[in-house]
Amino acid sequence: MRCTNCNNEIDIETNECRYCGENTVRILTPEEKNGYDGLTIDSNAQEDGFTEKQSSNSYNRVYVRSINPGGNFLTKAVFVLLGIIISGFLFFVALPITLIIIAIAVFTWIVLGYLRK
Known part of the structure; x- marks a missing residue:
């Protein structure tokens, strides 16, 4: 998650920015989601038993889809x-x-x- 104030990563345990102390969450644009290398929460996620995770590096992208019955x-x-x-x-x-x-x-x-x- 990114801080809305300084755009640095927010600490997952405290939900606070380590740099400025801000604790709000910002929704990433699709372009930012593709370029972001950390943990994100999908705001459009549905409770259908499916989870998706995207991992990428400079060579390729890997998509993982897990099915939870x-x-x-x-x-x-x-x-x-x-x-x-x-x-x-x-x-x-x-x-x-x-x-x-x-x-x-x-x-x-x-x-x-x-x-x-």
Whole structure:
């Protein structure tokens, strides 16, 4: 955050400028946001579970988007339950079917090998 009085960085812990003592926050313009290398608070942020962070240097820019599903305990329990169901389906249904198909293919290959002799 930048001080509105002297344009220096404000101390995050005290919310005061170390240089002039001012404690107000200034909203950065889009150009200032792109050039700023410190911590900023997005004034247009929504509570949708997504957070974005931009980091840049002289060579490139890196954008990171984090997804926070949030929700209450019931929502998290449903996600865990769905994960268990999908894992169980893959292990107890899809894997045995795949192994049976592989076994049939190997058996057919062996039988056809004996018939050719």
